[in-house]
Structure formats: C-alpha cells, structure tokens
Amino acid sequence: MIENIRPDSLEELLTYLDQGDYYVFAGGTDLMIRKRQWQGAERRFDKAIIYLSHLACLRGIIETETHYEIMACTTQNEVAQSAILPEYIKAPIAQMATPSIRNLATIGGNVVNDASVGDSIPVFFALDAEVVLRSVHGVRRLPIEHFIQGKYHTALQHNEILEKICIPKINYDGFFYRKTGLRKASILSKLSVYVLFKVGESSMEDIRVVVGAVNDVPIRSREAELQLLMNGDVASLVAAYKNRMAASDDKRSTKVYREEIACRLIDYYLREVM
C-alpha cells in the first residue's frame, strides 16, 4: 500500500518534509504518469506521498506595488485566465499541455519538475522572477536562473517547498512568444522563443530574449541583450545565442532544426521591433 499524507497546514507539511522523504504531489499530472506501471495496478511509489494543492495558502495570485506573486499551487489554467496577470505572462501558459491538464497541473509543479520542455520557465527567466522556497527552518529567495540548475535538477532541498514565484512588474511595450511542436495543440515544445521589449523615447530601452526547450535549461544572455541595446546589432545577438545552443536529436525534432529555427525566430522578431 502507498502511504498518503494530507497535511492540514503549511506548518504541518513543512514538518513532515523536514522529518522524512516524500513525493510532493501538487497537480500530479506528471508524477502519476511517471510512476505508472500497468493500467489497473498500483503506481510505483517507493516512498510516501504528501499532498499540498489543497492548502489555500499555496494558491492564488497576488499583486503588490512592485510584483506579481503566483503561489506555487495555482493551476496553470488559473494563471492563463487570471484577471490580474498581464498578457505576456498568461499567453505562453495558455499554450501549455491541454485544457484538462492545465486545470490540474500547477505552475509550481512545472517549475519544480524542471523539464527542459517546461514552458513556464523561459517566461520566468525573461522576467527576472525569483522563487521563494520555504522550510521549517525559514525562507530562501533565489533568482530563477539560480534555482534551475539542469534538466530535472533544481536547487530545492528535500525539506523545502516552492512557495511562490515573484515576478517584478516591468514596463513593456510588447512581447512575442512562439512555440513549435509536432502539431498545433496538446504538444510539448520542440523549441520556444520569448521576447519582451520596451521602447524608450528615442531607442529601445529594454529587451529580453529567452530560448526554451533547446538546451536543458532556457537560454538567456543578459550580456547579449545589453549589447543589442547599445549597438542595435541583431546578428551579433543571434550569434551569441547560437553559440550557447547545445540541442540534440530526439524523437520530437533534430538539433539542426531546433537551433536554426530558434535563431530565425529571434532574428525575425528583433528586426520587427528594432
């Protein structure tokens, strides 16, 4: 039998996590598939499961003067439909998975799971988001780029949970988001490109470029972004990003396609706005 724990409070959850080793179950949409053995048989959980999505304090979206704070167990659909969040956050999330998955899957789950095809992560990279991690011993606040350490590998400690994602509000004039997959809906990314920009009085004031699903972790080069703002040389930025790409061939696409198309999309978008 599988042991299931449904804590009544955040404190209780954190205490359990501090004292034992658990599968932390939020939406469960990925975990339940990964642990599947045979339809109708038990899933292969070799340790107990602890649930957290029912805790109200871990759900919802808060707007402060400076930030949007998305609590970790907010579903992807709640994010996509939010009345608070701006379109540049909602649009990419709305293209993830399928409606039924988005109704269950949480935004925190997508970040903590940290698949290379996790489509929310590039958005948080572009927005300089920070993650708030909580354990019984206290709170850590990390930039998302430090939290995401590799494919399926984050800085989360076993006794911590991701409590929320804090996204600084920014001035922006427009964004582009494009994901390509094997079909038009209900599909994992072959690659994605996310560009966010702010036009100043005479020239471009802020620009962010993130490439998702090509490498194990999203690609963002602040240096190349700054260079672009200074010299307006799109080709150099594309070359800098291309230089960092290390895609591979797999059942969804090829290295050549992923890298070439990502570069083309960046080039196309930037030339549109520069």
Added chain:
Amino acid sequence: MRITDKVARVDTRDKISGKTRYIEDIAFENLHYARTLRSTVAKGRITGIRYPEPVDGIFIIDADDVPVHNDVAMIEHDMPVFAKDEVNYIGEPIALIVSKDKNQIIDFMRGIEVTYEGLPAVFDMNDVKEDANHVFEDHTFVKGSIETMDYDEVFEGTYRTGYQEQLYMEKQGVVACVEEGVVTVYGSMQCPYYVKNALMHCTGYDENHVRVVQVATGGAFGGKEEYPSLLACQVAVAALKIRESIRLIFDRREDVTYTTKRHPSEVQIKTYLKDRKIVGMSCLIDLDAGPYLGLSDVVLQRAMFTLTGCYAFENVRVRGRIVRTNNIFTGAFRGFGAPQTMFALEQHMNQLANKLEVDAIQFRRAYFVKKGMITSTSGIFNEDIYLDLMADRLEAFSGYQDLKEDKAPNTGIGVAFVPHGGGFTGSGEAEHIKAVVKLKKRQDGKVEILVSNVEMGQGAKTALSKIVASVLDIGIKDVIYEDPDTFCVPDSGPTVASRTTMVVGNLLYKAAEQLKAHMKTDEEITITEHFKQPDYVIWDQETMTGNAYMAYSWSAVLAKVTVDPLTYEITCTDIYGVYDVGIPIDEGLFLGQVHGGVVQGLGYGLMEQMVSKNGKVLQDSFESYTVPTASDIPEMQAIWIENKYVDGPYGAKAVGELTLVAVAPAVASAVADAIGKSLYQIPVTPEMLLEVTRNEKR
C-alpha cells in the same frame, strides 16, 4: 423506410451515454489478468529463463502449454504463439504471467531474467533486399512489354513512407474462458472467424468447441484484423491450463510499441516517355514486413495491383518484394498497401507534370482509365468510370483555376487521384472467403441480421441494417444486429477490405428480397445467401492476370497548405474531395468516412512520424506519436457523383479505405508546390523541409 432516408447511427446513443460495454468493462467470474513477458532483443537464441521462486496465485504460460500447434494460423504458420528457443523482434511474446492480482504480477515479473545469445539482426530492409533468404515473396506482373517499346525519355523517382500506427481508441483486448469443454474468446476484433480458425489450429479443438464472440470494438483500422488471433491463442492456452477466465488487455504504450503497423515502403518508379507522352511504367515496391509474413503478401499484392492508379499505360511492369527484418511486425491498416504506392505514384505524376510544364490535372486526363480498357493486370474495367467528370467537379468546386492563378506566397496546392478496389483481391471472395449471410424473420416480426462482420466505429451496423430495412420497408429499429458470436452467425468473412457494405451488404440485400414474400406471415423463417462471383471477374493468381477487383471506387482530392517561411511548420487549410463510391448507402455515414479518412491521411502525410531504432519504435506514446488534433484539421469539403454499381446494394461500392489514400499524396504535393521543391518521403516534416532547402543552398 427508404434507402434515401437519413438515419441516426444505431450505435451512437449507447456509446455516447456510456452504456456500451467494451471488453475492459465486462465482468467475468474469478477473472485472472495476464501480462506479457517480452523479448528485449531483436534477434537471439533464448539461453535461459530464470523465474523467481514459485508464488501462490501466479501462473506462467508459455510455449510448452500450447496443446497442439504453437503457431498462429494466418496465411502461413510462421509466427509462434509464444517464442520458444528463439526470438525475432523486440517485444516478441515469450510467456504470459497470470494472476488475479496485477500488483503480484508486476512484482513477480520484476524478478524474471531471460538470457539470450544475440544473433545478427536486420533493421534496414535495404541491407538485405537483394538476398533471397530475406525476401518472403517476390512477385512480378507485366502488361505489354517494357523491353520492346519505343521511348525517348525516362523519368525516375524513389519514394519512401514510414510506419503508421492505427491508434484505435480502444486498445487490444481479449478474454478467454473454458466452460463445459468449450473455449470461448471474447474480444475487440474485426474478424471473428479468423480468430476461430487460429484457435482451432492452436488448441486442436473442433469447431463445436471453439467459440468467438466479438464485443463492442472501439476502433480498429486494420489493427484488429490479424493481431487479435495471436492474443486469442495466448489467452486460450492460459485458460485451458488454469481453467479460469483470463484477460489480456494492452497498455497504450505496449499497444503502440508492439502491435502491427503500416508497412514502411520504398517504391521506385520509372516512367518512359515518347514525344512527352507516357508509354510505359516500371515499378519496384519493397515493404518491410518485420520477422513474420502475416498478411504482408496480401498487402503487397494490393500495393502492386493499385500501382498504376487511375491511369492506363500500355506497357507496365510491376515488381514487389516483402523483406524480412527484425523490426516490428507489420500488417493490415486501412488502405492495405495502397497508401504507400499511391503516395509514390501521385507524387511522381505531379513531379512529371511539373517537369513537362503541364497542369497536373490536365496531364492526368490523357491517361484516365475508362470502361472497357485493360487494367494493369490485363483484366477489363467493367463498370462505368467517370474520372474526367470527377476532375471537372474538383476543378469547379475547389475554384482550381483561381487557386492556381492567385497563389499567395508560402501557400501551395496539390492533387491526387486514387482508386480503391472493393473486396478481396482477384477471386479471393469466391475462393477463400465464400461469404454466407443469414437473415432471420422472427415471430415477433423483427428481422435479425446474422453475419460475422463487426461494428468497429465505421458504421457497419447502421449501413447493413439500413439496407435490410429499406428492402423490407420496415423501420431500422425492427432490424436486430447483435455483435457476432460464431455459435450464432455464419462466416460472412472478415470486416476488412472495404467489403462489408459492398459484398456483405449485397448478400443481405438479396436475402431481404427473398424474405419480402414471407413478411406477412407469422412463421419464423431464415434466408441464407451465399456469395457468387460475378461472371466478369476472371482472375489467375499464378500469373496475376485478370480482374484484380470486382469494382473500383474513385477519389479526386485537392489539398491547400500554407508553410510558415520561418519555421517550415505546415498547415493544411483545406481539403476538397470528389468521390465515386457508387451510390452512398447513407450520406452521414459516407461523410463520416470521408472526414475520418482525411484526418488519418493527413496524419500519415504530415505528422505521424514513427521511427524504429535498432528494432524498437521511438514514438511509443500519445506525447510523441502525434495524430492530428482539432486544431490541425483542415476545412473538409466533399461531394460525390452517383454511379450505380450493379453488384452492390442499391448501387453502393467500397468507401472505408478509399477516403484515406489520396490525402497524403495531395498534401505532400501541396507542400512541394509551396516550397518549390520535390518531395519524396512522408511524413513531410518541418525538419525535412529545412534539410531540403539547406541542401539547396550548399
């Protein structure tokens, strides 16, 4: 009722309300579950199987438990029920592990160790196709003479297609029980009598002690033609050993990875021209059968007999080979060989039209077959054929000339014209199938259809019931058509080859005509009708000459696509289809087949990439094996011409497979048109387009 009345499908209400019981929903007493122990190597000798210590409640069923023949009776007997001594593909069944408790089975299986001595395996048919030891069958037929004809130009192309998975919604599933000396297999299947024959051969039980009951079948597309025979034998052997009900239902990944697929193909076409006119064509078709023959020879023959498509050429030579490899076992799939060769031919015809700088439709018209002409197998086209009219209709209703003249950048159009022969090849219906149907008027006035053909989502129950109800002028509700049980129904043949409406429907039509006279009486009466081959079907299987099919259905399809200039992502925006299926039995059913065929053909042409690496398919789940979603489906418009077929019920001909076949070649040609390059392979992917254009630049 009248045949022209519109009807609601007779199975819809129960299906959408959840009342229909599929094999997984049916309760059996003391049910035991079975899970398959599979080979992990593509070719090898089994040197040992080490099972964990015996556990109460766990049973192992393997080759040693098979009562008589450890092989599955199909056309040949080359596929074992359970691999003994050697394995020939990854996933080949070695044993069933059976228990009442699924978790117990999983725990037990974790402790099983099979050791192999690996043998050299073949994964690319091109490596061995010239080696007779690796070629199951090698056929050639000839019309005229390629050797002596006069020509001044040759146009060549080599075309490749990949695997396609049927992806029926309901996975493979069977249950076997033994009661009072009778082995009964219930299951999701297309061909109850194929299963019955396989069971008799394997168990040695006679026909009175083997019973097969088809239960509601959630899609099949050919995937449940031959494959359920293997599973039925396995569960029957298990049931005979432990004398309990045994259920074997695949998981989705298991189903996608290990069950039959459409044959990957390579087709070389050489067209000979004289003064820019085609005077001859020679073709070589190679199909990857995997390790066993299965139905591959029949698939190959349809591929060959369809190869010249809608065209009559004076001189033809067609050679086809089935190559044995250690890839996954391939088999029946809607279209049955024709999707491969029609992709090749229609792509070739469009490329040739481009080369000659003539319009693709105009180019074809010169070669369209007509009544009385000689077929590629030297038979005679007996029925009226209106391909010119269909071409006119296609041009008119798609706005063809405007589409050509006002072509926006990054858009393309492509056409394909495709025939489909209804029923079994040659004299197969008369010599092998020998269909028998029964129609029983009961005392309560209701009329029962007794056939072995199954409803698998295609609408057979509605179509056949409608035929009978219309002849007898009774309500469709007064026609009873239960799922076939071989103890109750005669063998009217398998539910394959687009034969159900045309062949079985016609037998029921005739039976109903005879029953008419008895409708006023109270007596119970059963009419039996046997298939008789029409006089005009003359076929010599030895030389492969004569009428390859009783009658052909025809399709003319135009596809419109856009190609994203940045990402090469392809969107098929519109499909226009003109069909000649004789006279459709029911408009709604016909359009259902068209829509389903278009979507399945679109997947074949654009997205359903399935690649085998060292004998194992990489795309093994919904996540990576991508069929079209609602967002990918184009606007579909279909019209049809009426062309009554004399030996079809109310003039109907074949529909089911035809609707899939022309879609992939039309779509691929449209993509080629959009990017201005020739394409030789499906599925056409953005990755392929990138490669084609990059090669150009170098």
